[in-house]
Amino acid sequence: MNVLDVQDLRVRFDTDEGPVLAVNGLSLSIAESEVLAVVGESGCGKTVTALAVMGLAPAHAHIDGSIRLAGTELTTLPDPELRRIRGRDLAMIFQEPMTSLNPAFTIGRQIGEVLVRHEGLSKRAARIRTVELLDLVRIPSAARRLDEYPHQLSGGMRQRVMIAIAVACNPKLIIADEPTTALDVTIQAQVLDILRQLRRDLGTAVLLITHDLGVVADIADRVVVMYAGHAVERGEAEALFTGPQHPYTIGLLGAVPRPGGARLTEIPGLVPVLREDPRACVFAPRCARAADDCRLEMPPVRETSAGQFAACLHPGPKEAVLS
């Protein structure tokens, strides 16, 4: 059984300017010990997807579709049960750890509280377990760090504390939304290393949201490429990197900043805000390969090679874009 199964997820916001279809028919799944990366430009619906899975979407969001965690349907679960699952089976790591840590409490207390509340540990047992968790996320001199406050820690250390809180109850799934974006490169590598270790040692599944394709190449098993609320391409990370078929994926890969240099290419244009169900390919207005048929129908998702799928009427390797 998959740890996470998302089927035809739709998230709509009704705003003063009209409806916004932030996620529009997204399906994805993650198996135990698997790292699935969700990539795409700003505004394509990554965070909204994560919040919907966590049951933390804003109150004015309309959610349709199915989200199952280890078989349990979350979209219809009453709030108290969802709260119990969150923090225990399902945990999230955000980009900026300072906003999610309480500046008024020591880190020992913040981690301990999770263990007391969700695992029913005594305060004493929670303190012992907290030291183990800080060791697990490789915080040096863990026993001493317990009594420090968030502002006494560096950004990288705070992110480790967040990871310690996230894994405190041995969750089935960790959702990490840009977990390394605010960190410098060395610390980024260490945080990724910790996620890798959790997956290996505890079998934790990870849904990793990022627009850093270097991070994806480093750690992801599979990738879903999102565009305007849709999954436009998905497949094994390595195959997708070496043989992207969707012109959007090809464009994204071309836009990876290289060390020592600026972005090589950019995809001209912006991610559109969808107000109604599209009747044509959402990427067509920015696509070098777009033909008349792309403007007449939504491209169905098709297998382009073993295990790789693209929603494109004219999929193909990079050269096809240039010719």
Ligand SMILES: Nc1ncnc2c1ncn2[C@@H]1O[C@H](COP(=O)(O)OP(=O)(O)OP(=O)(O)O)[C@@H](O)[C@H]1O
């Ligand atoms: N609370 C909200 N109310 C209305 N629209 C929203 C709300 N939250 C997000 N949106 C819209 O939903 C779309 C998807 O936003 P989302 O935050 O998921 O993007 P993202 O892929 O996470 O981008 P980034 O890479 O910048 O984090 C955007 O068009 C955004 O403006």
Ligand SMILES: [Mg+2]
């Ligand atoms: Mg986001």
